[in-house]
Amino acid sequence: MPRNRTAWCYSFLVTLLIKLSIISSFSHKLPTPPPLPILPLPSYSQLKWQQREIIMFLHFGVNTFTDREWGTGHENPAVFNPSGLNTKQWAKVAAEAGISLMILTAKHHDGFCLWPSKYTDHSVINSPWKSGNGDVVQEFVDAATLQGIDVGIYLSPWDRHEPRYGHDVAYNEYYLAQLQELLNKYKNVREIWFDGAKDPKSQNVSYYFSDWFSMVKELQSSINIFSDAGPDVRWVGDETGSADYTCWSTINRTSLSIGAPNISQYLSTGDPRGTDWLPAECDVSIRPGWFWHKSESPKRLSELLDIYYNSVGRNCVLLLNVPPNTTGLVSDDDAHRLKEFRIAINTIFNKNLAEDFYIKVSSQRSAEFGPEKLLDKDHLWSYWAPSADDGEKDHWIEIWTNDGGLRFNVIRVQEAIGLGQRIQRHEIYVDGKLMIQGTTVGYKRLHRLDVDVVQARLVRIKITKARGLPLISSIGLHFDPYWHSKFTAN
Numbered sequence: 001m002p003r004n005r006t007a008w009c010y011s012f013l014v015t016l017l018i019k020l021s022i023i024s025s026f027s028h029k030l031p032t033p034p035p036l037p038i039l040p041l042p043s044y045s046q047l048k049w050q051q052r053e054i055i056m057f058l059h060f061g062v063n064t065f066t067d068r069e070w071g072t073g074h075e076n077p078a079v080f081n082p083s084g085l086n087t088k089q090w091a092k093v094a095a096e097a098g099i100s101l102m103i104l105t106a107k108h109h110d111g112f113c114l115w116p117s118k119y120t121d122h123s124v125i126n127s128p129w130k131s132g133n134g135d136v137v138q139e140f141v142d143a144a145t146l147q148g149i150d151v152g153i154y155l156s157p158w159d160r161h162e163p164r165y166g167h168d169v170a171y172n173e174y175y176l177a178q179l180q181e182l183l184n185k186y187k188n189v190r191e192i193w194f195d196g197a198k199d200p201k202s203q204n205v206s207y208y209f210s211d212w213f214s215m216v217k218e219l220q221s222s223i224n225i226f227s228d229a230g231p232d233v234r235w236v237g238d239e240t241g242s243a244d245y246t247c248w249s250t251i252n253r254t255s256l257s258i259g260a261p262n263i264s265q266y267l268s269t270g271d272p273r274g275t276d277w278l279p280a281e282c283d284v285s286i287r288p289g290w291f292w293h294k295s296e297s298p299k300r301l302s303e304l305l306d307i308y309y310n311s312v313g314r315n316c317v318l319l320l321n322v323p324p325n326t327t328g329l330v331s332d333d334d335a336h337r338l339k340e341f342r343i344a345i346n347t348i349f350n351k352n353l354a355e356d357f358y359i360k361v362s363s364q365r366s367a368e369f370g371p372e373k374l375l376d377k378d379h380l381w382s383y384w385a386p387s388a389d390d391g392e393k394d395h396w397i398e399i400w401t402n403d404g405g406l407r408f409n410v411i412r413v414q415e416a417i418g419l420g421q422r423i424q425r426h427e428i429y430v431d432g433k434l435m436i437q438g439t440t441v442g443y444k445r446l447h448r449l450d451v452d453v454v455q456a457r458l459v460r461i462k463i464t465k466a467r468g469l470p471l472i473s474s475i476g477l478h479f480d481p482y483w484h485s486k487f488t489a490n
Protein backbone atom coordinates (compact mmCIF):
# COMPACT_ATOMS: atom_id res chain seq x y z
CA MET A 1 0.00 0.00 0.00
CA PRO A 2 2.73 2.55 0.85
CA ARG A 3 4.36 1.74 -2.46
CA ASN A 4 1.10 2.37 -4.35
CA ARG A 5 0.56 5.59 -2.44
CA THR A 6 4.08 6.74 -3.32
CA ALA A 7 3.48 5.99 -6.98
CA TRP A 8 0.18 7.85 -6.90
CA CYS A 9 1.78 10.89 -5.25
CA TYR A 10 4.57 10.89 -7.82
CA SER A 11 2.07 10.69 -10.69
CA PHE A 12 -0.01 13.50 -9.19
CA LEU A 13 3.01 15.77 -8.80
CA VAL A 14 4.15 15.14 -12.40
CA THR A 15 0.65 15.91 -13.71
CA LEU A 16 0.45 19.08 -11.59
CA LEU A 17 3.82 20.30 -12.84
CA ILE A 18 2.80 19.72 -16.46
CA LYS A 19 -0.43 21.69 -15.95
CA LEU A 20 1.39 24.52 -14.22
CA SER A 21 3.89 24.61 -17.09
CA ILE A 22 1.06 24.84 -19.63
CA ILE A 23 -0.65 27.62 -17.65
CA SER A 24 2.67 29.49 -17.36
CA SER A 25 3.30 29.27 -21.09
CA PHE A 26 -0.12 30.75 -21.84
CA SER A 27 0.30 33.49 -19.25
CA HIS A 28 3.63 34.62 -20.82
CA LYS A 29 2.56 37.27 -23.32
CA LEU A 30 4.45 37.34 -26.60
CA PRO A 31 5.36 40.71 -28.17
CA THR A 32 2.74 42.39 -30.34
CA PRO A 33 3.88 42.51 -33.98
CA PRO A 34 4.22 45.86 -35.75
CA PRO A 35 1.31 47.16 -37.83
CA LEU A 36 1.28 46.45 -41.53
CA PRO A 37 3.21 48.91 -43.71
CA ILE A 38 1.55 51.46 -45.96
CA LEU A 39 3.06 51.16 -49.45
CA PRO A 40 5.23 52.31 -51.12
CA LEU A 41 8.28 51.89 -48.89
CA PRO A 42 11.83 53.30 -49.07
CA SER A 43 14.79 51.12 -49.97
CA TYR A 44 17.72 50.64 -47.61
CA SER A 45 19.84 53.14 -49.58
CA GLN A 46 17.01 55.70 -49.59
CA LEU A 47 16.68 55.44 -45.81
CA LYS A 48 20.40 55.97 -45.36
CA TRP A 49 20.28 58.95 -47.74
CA GLN A 50 17.38 60.53 -45.79
CA GLN A 51 19.30 60.33 -42.53
CA ARG A 52 22.17 62.38 -43.98
CA GLU A 53 19.97 65.51 -43.88
CA ILE A 54 22.64 67.79 -45.40
CA ILE A 55 24.99 66.86 -48.25
CA MET A 56 27.49 68.97 -50.19
CA PHE A 57 27.80 69.86 -53.87
CA LEU A 58 31.13 71.11 -55.26
CA HIS A 59 30.99 72.97 -58.57
CA PHE A 60 34.54 73.19 -59.88
CA GLY A 61 36.00 73.36 -63.39
CA VAL A 62 36.99 75.81 -66.12
CA ASN A 63 34.11 78.14 -65.12
CA THR A 64 35.92 78.70 -61.83
CA PHE A 65 38.74 80.37 -63.80
CA THR A 66 36.67 82.18 -66.45
CA ASP A 67 34.24 83.73 -63.93
CA ARG A 68 31.25 82.19 -65.70
CA GLU A 69 28.31 80.05 -64.63
CA TRP A 70 27.92 78.25 -67.95
CA GLY A 71 30.98 77.64 -70.10
CA THR A 72 30.91 77.73 -73.88
CA GLY A 73 32.79 74.48 -74.52
CA HIS A 74 35.49 76.44 -76.35
CA GLU A 75 37.64 77.16 -73.29
CA ASN A 76 41.32 76.34 -73.58
CA PRO A 77 42.11 73.58 -71.03
CA ALA A 78 45.14 75.67 -70.08
CA VAL A 79 42.86 77.98 -68.05
CA PHE A 80 42.41 75.20 -65.53
CA ASN A 81 45.41 75.66 -63.25
CA PRO A 82 44.62 75.71 -59.52
CA SER A 83 47.80 76.73 -57.73
CA GLY A 84 47.08 75.00 -54.45
CA LEU A 85 44.35 72.43 -55.05
CA ASN A 86 43.81 70.49 -51.84
CA THR A 87 40.86 68.10 -51.77
CA LYS A 88 41.81 67.13 -48.21
CA GLN A 89 40.86 70.67 -47.22
CA TRP A 90 37.47 70.21 -48.94
CA ALA A 91 36.86 67.03 -46.99
CA LYS A 92 38.01 68.59 -43.71
CA VAL A 93 35.61 71.50 -44.19
CA ALA A 94 32.80 69.04 -44.94
CA ALA A 95 33.60 66.88 -41.91
CA GLU A 96 33.60 69.89 -39.59
CA ALA A 97 30.18 70.80 -40.97
CA GLY A 98 28.82 67.32 -40.25
CA ILE A 99 28.55 66.42 -43.95
CA SER A 100 28.53 62.70 -44.78
CA LEU A 101 28.27 62.89 -48.62
CA MET A 102 30.03 65.16 -51.13
CA ILE A 103 29.09 65.36 -54.83
CA LEU A 104 31.60 66.69 -57.39
CA THR A 105 30.91 68.08 -60.87
CA ALA A 106 33.15 65.63 -62.75
CA LYS A 107 31.94 67.35 -65.93
CA HIS A 108 29.73 70.43 -66.33
CA HIS A 109 27.98 71.72 -69.48
CA ASP A 110 31.26 73.00 -70.94
CA GLY A 111 32.43 69.39 -71.35
CA PHE A 112 35.75 69.80 -69.49
CA CYS A 113 36.52 66.61 -67.56
CA LEU A 114 38.14 66.69 -64.12
CA TRP A 115 39.51 63.20 -64.69
CA PRO A 116 41.79 61.99 -67.53
CA SER A 117 39.06 60.56 -69.76
CA LYS A 118 40.34 58.49 -72.65
CA TYR A 119 37.35 59.57 -74.76
CA THR A 120 38.24 63.28 -75.04
CA ASP A 121 41.23 65.60 -74.93
CA HIS A 122 39.11 68.30 -73.27
CA SER A 123 40.22 67.41 -69.76
CA VAL A 124 42.91 67.78 -67.12
CA ILE A 125 45.22 65.91 -69.51
CA ASN A 126 45.74 69.13 -71.49
CA SER A 127 45.88 71.49 -68.55
CA PRO A 128 49.09 72.76 -66.95
CA TRP A 129 47.90 71.52 -63.55
CA LYS A 130 50.32 68.79 -62.50
CA SER A 131 51.70 68.89 -66.07
CA GLY A 132 48.62 67.11 -67.35
CA ASN A 133 49.06 64.16 -64.99
CA GLY A 134 46.47 65.14 -62.41
CA ASP A 135 43.10 63.59 -61.58
CA VAL A 136 40.77 65.78 -59.50
CA VAL A 137 38.15 63.06 -59.18
CA GLN A 138 40.64 60.55 -57.78
CA GLU A 139 42.03 63.08 -55.30
CA PHE A 140 38.46 63.99 -54.30
CA VAL A 141 37.51 60.34 -53.71
CA ASP A 142 40.70 59.63 -51.75
CA ALA A 143 40.33 62.70 -49.52
CA ALA A 144 36.66 62.03 -48.77
CA THR A 145 37.38 58.40 -47.94
CA LEU A 146 40.09 59.42 -45.46
CA GLN A 147 37.50 61.55 -43.63
CA GLY A 148 34.88 58.78 -43.71
CA ILE A 149 32.74 60.79 -46.13
CA ASP A 150 30.86 59.16 -49.02
CA VAL A 151 31.12 60.51 -52.56
CA GLY A 152 28.81 61.33 -55.44
CA ILE A 153 29.33 62.44 -59.06
CA TYR A 154 27.60 64.79 -61.47
CA LEU A 155 28.18 64.09 -65.16
CA SER A 156 26.39 66.71 -67.24
CA PRO A 157 24.23 65.32 -70.05
CA TRP A 158 24.75 68.55 -71.99
CA ASP A 159 28.27 68.75 -73.42
CA ARG A 160 28.95 71.99 -75.31
CA HIS A 161 32.41 70.86 -76.41
CA GLU A 162 31.67 67.40 -77.83
CA PRO A 163 30.96 67.47 -81.61
CA ARG A 164 28.82 64.33 -81.34
CA TYR A 165 26.27 66.23 -79.24
CA GLY A 166 22.98 66.37 -81.16
CA HIS A 167 23.61 63.06 -82.92
CA ASP A 168 21.58 60.77 -80.71
CA VAL A 169 23.22 57.36 -81.08
CA ALA A 170 26.78 58.63 -81.35
CA TYR A 171 26.44 61.01 -78.42
CA ASN A 172 24.67 58.53 -76.15
CA GLU A 173 27.43 56.01 -76.86
CA TYR A 174 29.97 58.66 -75.89
CA TYR A 175 28.11 59.58 -72.72
CA LEU A 176 27.69 55.94 -71.68
CA ALA A 177 31.39 55.34 -72.28
CA GLN A 178 32.28 58.15 -69.88
CA LEU A 179 29.72 56.93 -67.37
CA GLN A 180 31.24 53.45 -67.43
CA GLU A 181 34.72 54.94 -67.17
CA LEU A 182 33.82 56.86 -64.02
CA LEU A 183 31.93 54.09 -62.24
CA ASN A 184 34.52 51.44 -63.08
CA LYS A 185 37.42 53.59 -61.92
CA TYR A 186 35.94 55.23 -58.80
CA LYS A 187 34.26 52.78 -56.44
CA ASN A 188 31.60 53.20 -53.76
CA VAL A 189 29.82 56.13 -55.36
CA ARG A 190 26.67 56.73 -53.29
CA GLU A 191 24.80 59.24 -55.45
CA ILE A 192 24.94 60.13 -59.12
CA TRP A 193 23.31 63.32 -60.31
CA PHE A 194 21.48 63.72 -63.62
CA ASP A 195 19.55 66.70 -64.91
CA GLY A 196 17.78 67.44 -68.16
CA ALA A 197 19.95 70.38 -69.27
CA LYS A 198 20.01 70.74 -73.06
CA ASP A 199 21.37 73.11 -75.67
CA PRO A 200 18.48 75.54 -76.37
CA LYS A 201 19.21 75.06 -80.09
CA SER A 202 19.02 71.28 -79.85
CA GLN A 203 15.87 70.66 -77.83
CA ASN A 204 15.03 67.56 -79.88
CA VAL A 205 18.19 65.78 -78.76
CA SER A 206 17.40 62.53 -76.94
CA TYR A 207 19.12 61.40 -73.77
CA TYR A 208 18.84 57.63 -73.27
CA PHE A 209 18.12 57.90 -69.56
CA SER A 210 16.81 54.34 -69.24
CA ASP A 211 20.05 53.00 -70.69
CA TRP A 212 22.11 55.25 -68.46
CA PHE A 213 20.24 54.28 -65.30
CA SER A 214 20.46 50.58 -66.09
CA MET A 215 24.21 50.88 -66.61
CA VAL A 216 24.61 52.76 -63.31
CA LYS A 217 22.79 50.05 -61.35
CA GLU A 218 24.73 47.32 -63.13
CA LEU A 219 28.08 48.86 -62.22
CA GLN A 220 27.24 50.04 -58.69
CA SER A 221 23.95 48.64 -57.45
CA SER A 222 23.79 50.51 -54.11
CA ILE A 223 24.00 53.95 -55.72
CA ASN A 224 21.12 56.45 -55.49
CA ILE A 225 20.21 58.00 -58.83
CA PHE A 226 19.00 61.61 -58.71
CA SER A 227 16.94 63.24 -61.47
CA ASP A 228 13.60 64.96 -62.02
CA ALA A 229 12.11 61.47 -62.18
CA GLY A 230 14.37 59.49 -59.87
CA PRO A 231 14.43 56.52 -59.77
CA ASP A 232 15.82 56.94 -56.22
CA VAL A 233 15.83 60.67 -55.44
CA ARG A 234 13.84 63.45 -57.09
CA TRP A 235 14.55 67.12 -57.63
CA VAL A 236 12.35 69.38 -55.49
CA GLY A 237 11.55 71.55 -58.50
CA ASP A 238 13.55 74.74 -57.82
CA GLU A 239 17.02 75.86 -56.73
CA THR A 240 16.10 77.87 -53.63
CA GLY A 241 16.66 75.05 -51.15
CA SER A 242 12.97 75.05 -50.22
CA ALA A 243 10.23 72.44 -50.44
CA ASP A 244 6.48 73.00 -50.44
CA TYR A 245 4.72 73.21 -47.06
CA THR A 246 3.24 69.84 -47.98
CA CYS A 247 5.88 67.36 -49.11
CA TRP A 248 5.27 63.67 -49.74
CA SER A 249 8.09 61.21 -50.37
CA THR A 250 5.63 59.36 -52.60
CA ILE A 251 4.92 60.29 -56.21
CA ASN A 252 3.95 58.71 -59.53
CA ARG A 253 7.05 58.38 -61.69
CA THR A 254 4.83 57.82 -64.72
CA SER A 255 3.76 61.48 -64.37
CA LEU A 256 7.36 62.71 -64.51
CA SER A 257 9.73 63.31 -67.39
CA ILE A 258 13.27 64.60 -66.96
CA GLY A 259 13.54 68.19 -68.13
CA ALA A 260 9.79 68.51 -68.71
CA PRO A 261 8.20 71.92 -68.06
CA ASN A 262 5.30 72.52 -65.69
CA ILE A 263 6.08 69.76 -63.20
CA SER A 264 7.78 71.89 -60.55
CA GLN A 265 4.78 72.04 -58.23
CA TYR A 266 4.19 68.29 -58.45
CA LEU A 267 7.87 67.66 -57.71
CA SER A 268 7.72 69.95 -54.69
CA THR A 269 4.59 68.49 -53.08
CA GLY A 270 4.77 64.85 -54.14
CA ASP A 271 1.59 62.79 -54.18
CA PRO A 272 -0.25 61.04 -51.30
CA ARG A 273 -1.53 58.54 -53.87
CA GLY A 274 1.91 58.03 -55.39
CA THR A 275 2.96 54.47 -56.13
CA ASP A 276 6.72 55.18 -55.98
CA TRP A 277 8.91 56.14 -53.03
CA LEU A 278 10.90 59.05 -54.43
CA PRO A 279 11.98 61.56 -51.75
CA ALA A 280 12.97 65.11 -52.64
CA GLU A 281 16.40 66.75 -52.60
CA CYS A 282 16.60 70.56 -52.24
CA ASP A 283 19.60 72.07 -54.03
CA VAL A 284 20.92 75.57 -53.38
CA SER A 285 24.30 77.29 -53.36
CA ILE A 286 25.92 78.90 -50.35
CA ARG A 287 26.69 81.82 -52.71
CA PRO A 288 24.54 83.51 -55.38
CA GLY A 289 26.28 81.49 -58.12
CA TRP A 290 27.05 77.80 -58.41
CA PHE A 291 30.69 78.37 -59.35
CA TRP A 292 33.05 80.52 -57.29
CA HIS A 293 33.21 84.21 -58.16
CA LYS A 294 35.47 86.69 -56.38
CA SER A 295 32.70 89.28 -56.28
CA GLU A 296 30.31 87.05 -54.32
CA SER A 297 29.96 86.25 -50.62
CA PRO A 298 28.28 83.41 -48.73
CA LYS A 299 24.72 83.63 -47.49
CA ARG A 300 24.07 84.88 -43.97
CA LEU A 301 23.65 82.32 -41.21
CA SER A 302 20.00 83.34 -40.82
CA GLU A 303 19.42 82.55 -44.51
CA LEU A 304 21.01 79.11 -44.17
CA LEU A 305 18.86 78.35 -41.14
CA ASP A 306 15.73 79.39 -43.04
CA ILE A 307 16.79 76.99 -45.81
CA TYR A 308 17.35 74.20 -43.27
CA TYR A 309 13.86 74.58 -41.82
CA ASN A 310 12.33 74.67 -45.32
CA SER A 311 14.19 71.61 -46.60
CA VAL A 312 15.27 69.19 -43.88
CA GLY A 313 12.36 70.47 -41.78
CA ARG A 314 9.94 69.60 -44.59
CA ASN A 315 10.93 65.97 -45.16
CA CYS A 316 13.78 66.60 -47.63
CA VAL A 317 17.56 66.38 -47.82
CA LEU A 318 19.45 69.64 -48.35
CA LEU A 319 22.12 69.63 -51.08
CA LEU A 320 24.26 72.69 -50.32
CA ASN A 321 26.73 73.78 -52.99
CA VAL A 322 30.12 75.04 -51.74
CA PRO A 323 32.31 75.91 -54.75
CA PRO A 324 36.13 75.76 -54.48
CA ASN A 325 38.00 78.89 -55.60
CA THR A 326 40.73 79.43 -58.20
CA THR A 327 43.39 78.29 -55.76
CA GLY A 328 41.57 74.99 -55.45
CA LEU A 329 40.35 75.50 -51.88
CA VAL A 330 37.02 76.10 -50.19
CA SER A 331 37.21 79.80 -49.38
CA ASP A 332 37.76 80.77 -45.75
CA ASP A 333 34.50 82.74 -45.70
CA ASP A 334 32.53 79.73 -46.92
CA ALA A 335 34.29 77.33 -44.54
CA HIS A 336 33.63 79.65 -41.62
CA ARG A 337 29.95 80.04 -42.53
CA LEU A 338 29.54 76.26 -42.87
CA LYS A 339 31.07 75.75 -39.43
CA GLU A 340 28.74 78.39 -37.99
CA PHE A 341 25.82 76.61 -39.64
CA ARG A 342 26.71 73.28 -38.03
CA ILE A 343 27.25 74.88 -34.61
CA ALA A 344 23.84 76.56 -34.89
CA ILE A 345 22.07 73.31 -35.82
CA ASN A 346 23.72 71.50 -32.92
CA THR A 347 22.89 74.34 -30.52
CA ILE A 348 19.22 74.17 -31.47
CA PHE A 349 18.68 70.43 -31.71
CA ASN A 350 21.19 68.64 -29.48
CA LYS A 351 18.95 69.26 -26.46
CA ASN A 352 15.42 67.88 -26.58
CA LEU A 353 13.53 69.78 -23.88
CA ALA A 354 10.66 67.27 -24.04
CA GLU A 355 12.89 64.68 -22.36
CA ASP A 356 12.56 66.55 -19.06
CA PHE A 357 8.75 66.42 -18.95
CA TYR A 358 5.81 64.01 -18.96
CA ILE A 359 4.49 62.34 -22.11
CA LYS A 360 0.89 61.18 -22.41
CA VAL A 361 -0.76 59.57 -25.46
CA SER A 362 -4.32 58.92 -26.57
CA SER A 363 -3.71 55.15 -26.60
CA GLN A 364 -1.03 52.64 -27.47
CA ARG A 365 -1.01 49.48 -29.52
CA SER A 366 0.79 47.54 -26.80
CA ALA A 367 3.67 47.86 -24.33
CA GLU A 368 6.16 47.61 -27.22
CA PHE A 369 4.78 50.81 -28.80
CA GLY A 370 4.52 53.10 -25.79
CA PRO A 371 5.21 56.85 -25.43
CA GLU A 372 8.79 56.25 -24.23
CA LYS A 373 9.64 55.35 -27.84
CA LEU A 374 9.07 58.99 -28.76
CA LEU A 375 12.14 60.08 -26.82
CA ASP A 376 14.76 57.45 -27.64
CA LYS A 377 17.56 57.83 -30.18
CA ASP A 378 16.18 55.48 -32.86
CA HIS A 379 14.17 57.65 -35.24
CA LEU A 380 13.36 54.90 -37.74
CA TRP A 381 12.40 51.60 -36.12
CA SER A 382 11.37 52.61 -32.60
CA TYR A 383 8.01 54.38 -32.53
CA TRP A 384 4.74 55.05 -30.76
CA ALA A 385 1.71 53.38 -32.34
CA PRO A 386 -1.84 54.10 -31.14
CA SER A 387 -4.40 51.37 -30.71
CA ALA A 388 -6.42 50.59 -33.80
CA ASP A 389 -9.66 50.29 -31.82
CA ASP A 390 -9.36 53.02 -29.18
CA GLY A 391 -12.59 54.69 -30.32
CA GLU A 392 -10.80 58.03 -30.73
CA LYS A 393 -11.45 60.12 -33.82
CA ASP A 394 -7.99 61.71 -33.52
CA HIS A 395 -4.74 60.37 -32.10
CA TRP A 396 -2.70 62.67 -29.91
CA ILE A 397 0.48 63.12 -27.89
CA GLU A 398 0.80 65.48 -24.95
CA ILE A 399 3.93 66.95 -23.39
CA TRP A 400 3.11 68.54 -20.04
CA THR A 401 4.40 69.93 -16.78
CA ASN A 402 2.72 71.37 -13.70
CA ASP A 403 4.82 74.51 -13.37
CA GLY A 404 4.83 76.14 -16.82
CA GLY A 405 8.42 75.10 -17.34
CA LEU A 406 8.17 74.35 -21.07
CA ARG A 407 10.29 77.02 -22.79
CA PHE A 408 10.79 76.54 -26.54
CA ASN A 409 10.14 77.95 -30.02
CA VAL A 410 10.61 74.90 -32.28
CA ILE A 411 8.51 71.73 -32.37
CA ARG A 412 9.84 68.60 -34.09
CA VAL A 413 7.78 65.58 -35.24
CA GLN A 414 9.13 62.51 -37.06
CA GLU A 415 7.40 59.51 -38.62
CA ALA A 416 8.61 55.92 -38.76
CA ILE A 417 8.96 56.11 -42.54
CA GLY A 418 10.32 52.57 -42.78
CA LEU A 419 6.64 51.56 -42.62
CA GLY A 420 5.49 54.25 -45.03
CA GLN A 421 4.59 57.94 -44.90
CA ARG A 422 1.17 58.32 -43.32
CA ILE A 423 0.32 61.68 -41.75
CA GLN A 424 -1.75 63.97 -43.96
CA ARG A 425 -2.82 66.61 -41.45
CA HIS A 426 -1.86 67.50 -37.90
CA GLU A 427 -2.46 70.29 -35.41
CA ILE A 428 -0.39 71.55 -32.50
CA TYR A 429 -1.89 73.26 -29.47
CA VAL A 430 0.03 75.14 -26.77
CA ASP A 431 -1.92 75.54 -23.52
CA GLY A 432 -5.10 74.91 -25.49
CA LYS A 433 -4.35 77.49 -28.18
CA LEU A 434 -4.05 76.30 -31.77
CA MET A 435 -0.54 77.28 -32.93
CA ILE A 436 0.10 75.07 -35.98
CA GLN A 437 -2.16 73.64 -38.68
CA GLY A 438 0.24 71.31 -40.43
CA THR A 439 0.04 68.84 -43.26
CA THR A 440 2.68 66.17 -43.99
CA VAL A 441 5.39 65.07 -41.54
CA GLY A 442 7.56 62.36 -43.14
CA TYR A 443 11.08 61.74 -41.87
CA LYS A 444 11.25 65.13 -40.12
CA ARG A 445 8.92 68.08 -39.71
CA LEU A 446 10.14 71.24 -37.98
CA HIS A 447 7.72 73.95 -36.91
CA ARG A 448 9.39 77.23 -35.91
CA LEU A 449 6.81 79.29 -34.03
CA ASP A 450 6.07 82.95 -34.82
CA VAL A 451 7.20 84.03 -31.37
CA ASP A 452 10.66 84.42 -29.90
CA VAL A 453 9.94 81.97 -27.08
CA VAL A 454 6.94 80.10 -25.66
CA GLN A 455 6.49 79.33 -21.98
CA ALA A 456 3.77 76.77 -21.44
CA ARG A 457 2.39 73.91 -19.35
CA LEU A 458 0.98 71.72 -22.10
CA VAL A 459 1.76 70.95 -25.76
CA ARG A 460 -0.62 68.69 -27.65
CA ILE A 461 0.23 67.21 -31.07
CA LYS A 462 -2.95 65.94 -32.69
CA ILE A 463 -3.03 63.81 -35.84
CA THR A 464 -6.27 64.67 -37.60
CA LYS A 465 -5.86 62.71 -40.83
CA ALA A 466 -3.57 59.82 -41.81
CA ARG A 467 -3.22 56.92 -44.20
CA GLY A 468 -3.75 54.14 -41.65
CA LEU A 469 -2.44 54.43 -38.10
CA PRO A 470 0.10 57.22 -37.56
CA LEU A 471 3.47 55.88 -36.38
CA ILE A 472 5.53 58.56 -34.64
CA SER A 473 9.22 57.78 -34.14
CA SER A 474 10.27 60.96 -32.34
CA ILE A 475 9.02 64.28 -31.00
CA GLY A 476 10.99 67.22 -29.67
CA LEU A 477 10.75 70.67 -28.19
CA HIS A 478 13.75 72.87 -28.95
CA PHE A 479 14.89 76.42 -28.40
CA ASP A 480 16.36 78.31 -31.36
CA PRO A 481 18.31 81.32 -30.02
CA TYR A 482 19.00 82.54 -33.57
CA TRP A 483 15.32 82.97 -34.41
CA HIS A 484 13.69 86.37 -34.46
CA SER A 485 9.96 86.34 -34.91
CA LYS A 486 8.52 88.14 -37.92
CA PHE A 487 6.47 90.12 -35.38
CA THR A 488 9.53 91.41 -33.53
CA ALA A 489 12.32 91.51 -36.13
CA ASN A 490 13.46 94.91 -37.33
